[in-house]
Amino acid sequence: MPAKRQASRVRRQRLRAAWLFLIPMLVVLAAVAGWPLMRTIWFSFTDASFANISEYGLVGFENYLVYDNGAWYGVLADPTWWNAVWNTLFFTVVSVGMETVLGLIIALTLNAQFRGRGWVRAATLIPWAVPTIVSAKMWGWMLHDQFGIINEMLMGLGLIAEPLNWTANADLSMWAVIMVDVWKTTPFMALLTLAALQMLPSDCYEAAKVDGIHPVRVFFKVTLPLILPALMVAIIFRVLDALRVFDVIYVLTSNSADTMSMSVYARQQLVEFQDVGYGSAASTVLFLIIALLTISYLYLGRKQIGGEA
Amino acid sequence: MACVELKNINKTFGQIEILPCVNLRIEDGEFVVFVGPSGCGKSTMLRLIAGLEDPTSGDIEIDGEVVTDQSPKERGVGMVFQSYALYPHMSVYENIAFGLKLGKARKNKIREWVEKTAEVLQLEKLLDRKPRELSGGQRQRVAIGRAMAREPKIMLFDEPLSNLDASLRVQMRTEIAKLHDRLQSTMIYVTHDQVEAMTLADKIVVLNGGNIEQVGTPYELYETPASLFVAGFIGSPKMNLMPGSIDGEVGAPTTAINIRGLGKVTVNRETSSLKDGDAVTVGVRPEHFTLALSGPDHGLEVVNVEYLGNEAYVYVELPGMQELMVVRQPVPCEVQTGQRVSLATEPELVHVFDASGRALGPFKAEAESAERLAATQ
Amino acid sequence: MNRKLLKKIAAKTGFAILLAGILLFTVFPFYYAIVTSFKSGSELFDVTWWVSAFDFSNYASVIGDGSFVGSIWNSVLVSFATVIIAMAFGLTAAYALGRVQFRGRSAVLMIVLGVSMFPQVAVLSGLFEVIRALDLYNNPLALIFSYTIFTLPFTVWILTTFMRQLPKELEEAAIVDGASPMTTLFKVFIPLMWPAMATTGLLAFIAAWNEFLFALTFTLTDDQRTVPVAIALLTGGSQYELPWGNLMAASVIVTVPLVLLVLIFQRRIVSGLTAGAVKG
Known part of the structure; x- marks a missing residue:
């Protein structure tokens, strides 16, 4: 084979243009994400305070873990932090699980042919469009311990004898948070699942129909395996999103320990307790958890992302 | 004034070699058609000349100047794409003027050019329309207009008619031919349709698997195909190709070839490179056979007769061969399906291809070859 | 034949209930916010399902x-x-x-x-x-x-x-x-x-x-x-x-x-x- 020539001038110009187009975006990303992230990690090794963030001293790993006078201190030794980790994981698994199942049911329903399908689909988008804060407030009102319509409904149906204090009761408040999140994000799951369903080939269904296979069996043997890749993408996006949950919990139950997530914990340390060093350490741990998950996802889904130009 | 020369062009995508080594010269003002089956590299060659693709090695020259490193605009090419690729948001006028505007021409000059182009292509009434408001043929004309507006030295056409229906294709073919007569610019045209190639080209380049099989006028390609591939590719219905073997002496003015199931044919080809018993392929065009009815016990069976109005195709089965032989017959045709016939032809009308698929040239007298031998020494 | 028809009706009703459930689930909270927004004073503390009066x-x-x-x-x-x-x-x-x-x-x-x-x-x-x-x-x-x-x-x-x-x-x-x-x-x-x-x-x-x-x-x-x-x-x-x-x-x-x-x-x-x- 003859020697390979260098890319032509035209091609080189094009490459140069591509990088020129990319650099502004990369610079902005570095300014709003890269640099702040590095500073957060840096602060996690300092004793900076929120009120005066420019004066600080280095304290090493003290914010993470330190042994002092016979006791462990630092984020990793803080039971409140581990409680927040547990809350976040519980919230993530339960709400994403429920959203997936409900989303699947809604998607299967919307996949059927019926009059007014467009309207129903539009209606399912409403919760998605409602700001999280607003949905938390709306549900806060519906779940109100004295005047809430949910209590009224449940009492009317005879399911409960007296009103429940949804947002303050330690056993119920996490479920209240999950309820709001499920309401708000199920549409997202439903739409992504619906899109996957609509790309399925119809011939294997016809074959199954001809063979007289029960619809439930068809769903588990044909539909589910076929939409699984798309469903997995949606689930992973939702999981990564749920792990950083903040708004719903903050608005619905404030800084209550029963529902505190990692993000709420970190922000409380940072802003309310003004302890930038400690809060940054918590943020960094959260970042590492999500980064680890993201990297493993990107690694597994690597081939999909490259694509073709 | 623009002649194009491809010198030792190699094009490789990753591991796949599209063009191993191409050398080709296109003269100024010529209408050249690249033809071949899909995947033969004809579009790649066009795109290399356009400057949309870089050769892996080798050089492209236009008018003796190496342009391998130049942009399409610097090369002075205009191109018509298969899917038209008109800018959907621009009017016909803007589509044609786009390249001129980028060339920083003056406004009234642009208008003049666009109007001249529109007049040539009968687009005057459509200048304000958007591409989606045009028919397929009109879009095609706009695409041509856009390509020629800057008065390029070379016009390139990448299967421009394949999206049109059959009758429109014939009409556009004529218009492109007229355009070439009028502009006298070099035109390079890619198609997989051999009829388009035959009707439009001054010179046809037949490609197969990235290699140039033959370059020649439509007449040369039809009358003296250089290879088995060209013989099979040019001409409709296809040339009849039959496996045979040399029978007896070679190097004489006539050589006998034995064709299984058909018998012996005599050809006057240069066979001195072969020897007795060598396998060859014999090719005869459908119109070069003469048919005669034979008795019921010998000859070949007629399997089908296709009546086309101006002529008829008679399909004959050759025992042991998968493809049917086809013979063109004037109408009225007396032969009927089920009858048995014998075939005959003239020695000078028979094409012979060696085992590697290369055509054997016409027989040259001994003295002549001796002379040539002396000259080279 | 009759059973088949019954089955069909049952399936249709089931589907309709499912649809109604989905609509209720997605639209109701927002609807209820609108209902509430038109109430004032002590009216707020009576649970009602409809807008009775438009109080702006x-x-x-x-x-x-x-x-x-x-x-x-x-x-x-x-x-x-x-x-x-x-x-x-x-x-x-x-x-x-x-x-x-x-x-x-x-x-x-x-x-x-x-x-x-x-x-x-x-x-x-x-x-x-x-x-x-x-x-x-x-x-x-x-x-x-x-x-x-x-x-x-x-x-x-x-x-x-x-x-x-x-x-x-x-x-x-x-x-x-x-x-x-x-x-x-x-x-x-x-x-x-x-x-x-x-x-x-x-x-x-x-x-x-x-x-x-x-x-x-x-x-x-x-x-x-x-x-x-x-x-x-x-x-x-x-x-x-x-x-x-x-x-x-x-x-x-x-x-x-x-x-x-x-x-x-x-x-x-x-x-x-x-x-x-x-x-x-």
Whole structure:
């Protein structure tokens, strides 16, 4: 084979243009994400305070873990932090699980042919469009311990004898948070699942129909395996999103320990307790958890992302 | 004034070699058609000349100047794409003027050019329309207009008619031919349709698997195909190709070839490179056979007769061969399906291809070859 | 035969109930907020299912409150500016990522996707420092700056997907016409990208409009707040009683435009969400 020539001038110009187009975006990303992230990690090794963030001293790993006078201190030794980790994981698994199942049911329903399908689909988008804060407030009102319509409904149906204090009761408040999140994000799951369903080939269904296979069996043997890749993408996006949950919990139950997530914990340390060093350490741990998950996802889904130009 | 020369062009995508080594010269003002089956590299060659693709090695020259490193605009090419690729948001006028505007021409000059182009292509009434408001043929004309507006030295056409229906294709073919007569610019045209190639080209380049099989006028390609591939590719219905073997002496003015199931044919080809018993392929065009009815016990069976109005195709089965032989017959045709016939032809009308698929040239007298031998020494 | 008919009716009824359930589930909370927003005084504390009388006093009091109207303006300003910035940087980047084959392309895509996964709280202290340094604390400009962290990655991501779908021959035609990459982008591609840009812009707008954490942390006074923070921090006459009527009226005011946008552009939004499979 003859020697390979260098890319032509035209091609080189094009490459140069591509990088020129990319650099502004990369610079902005570095300014709003890269640099702040590095500073957060840096602060996690300092004793900076929120009120005066420019004066600080280095304290090493003290914010993470330190042994002092016979006791462990630092984020990793803080039971409140581990409680927040547990809350976040519980919230993530339960709400994403429920959203997936409900989303699947809604998607299967919307996949059927019926009059007014467009309207129903539009209606399912409403919760998605409602700001999280607003949905938390709306549900806060519906779940109100004295005047809430949910209590009224449940009492009317005879399911409960007296009103429940949804947002303050330690056993119920996490479920209240999950309820709001499920309401708000199920549409997202439903739409992504619906899109996957609509790309399925119809011939294997016809074959199954001809063979007289029960619809439930068809769903588990044909539909589910076929939409699984798309469903997995949606689930992973939702999981990564749920792990950083903040708004719903903050608005619905404030800084209550029963529902505190990692993000709420970190922000409380940072802003309310003004302890930038400690809060940054918590943020960094959260970042590492999500980064680890993201990297493993990107690694597994690597081939999909490259694509073709 | 623009002649194009491809010198030792190699094009490789990753591991796949599209063009191993191409050398080709296109003269100024010529209408050249690249033809071949899909995947033969004809579009790649066009795109290399356009400057949309870089050769892996080798050089492209236009008018003796190496342009391998130049942009399409610097090369002075205009191109018509298969899917038209008109800018959907621009009017016909803007589509044609786009390249001129980028060339920083003056406004009234642009208008003049666009109007001249529109007049040539009968687009005057459509200048304000958007591409989606045009028919397929009109879009095609706009695409041509856009390509020629800057008065390029070379016009390139990448299967421009394949999206049109059959009758429109014939009409556009004529218009492109007229355009070439009028502009006298070099035109390079890619198609997989051999009829388009035959009707439009001054010179046809037949490609197969990235290699140039033959370059020649439509007449040369039809009358003296250089290879088995060209013989099979040019001409409709296809040339009849039959496996045979040399029978007896070679190097004489006539050589006998034995064709299984058909018998012996005599050809006057240069066979001195072969020897007795060598396998060859014999090719005869459908119109070069003469048919005669034979008795019921010998000859070949007629399997089908296709009546086309101006002529008829008679399909004959050759025992042991998968493809049917086809013979063109004037109408009225007396032969009927089920009858048995014998075939005959003239020695000078028979094409012979060696085992590697290369055509054997016409027989040259001994003295002549001796002379040539002396000259080279 | 009769049994078959019965089965069919049962299936139809079941489906109708399922549909009604879905509609109730998705629409009811918003509906109930509207119902509540038209009640005032002690009426609020009686659970009712319908709007019995249109009492606009909650709306009047919310709109009469200058700081809430100010918050709306802040939100509008911040959201529009965020969208414009994300578009400006996103379009050029998407052209490079979607149309040019170059080494490092998938690495850049990974970075973009990675940033969109960033937990906001992880950059909170770092961003706070930057905003302090730029003297933008308690200023909506700080929000425009910080919102870029989530709007830009998904804008790039979705626009890249759409950019890839444009026909290759169109770009080649532009190249033959002598267009530079810049000209190709602005004269040929961007005019064709309006639908995609509308979709992406809408998603970015909604994300910016709904953002809470940065808005809560980087603004201090009522007059600099955006709508979500204003609603979250809305308090009544006494410290212990939330003004539910006002809250619901405010919620309805900020949500209705979004709901209308979503209903009008639902097709576009769905295509955008599925194109990028990004978070909503």
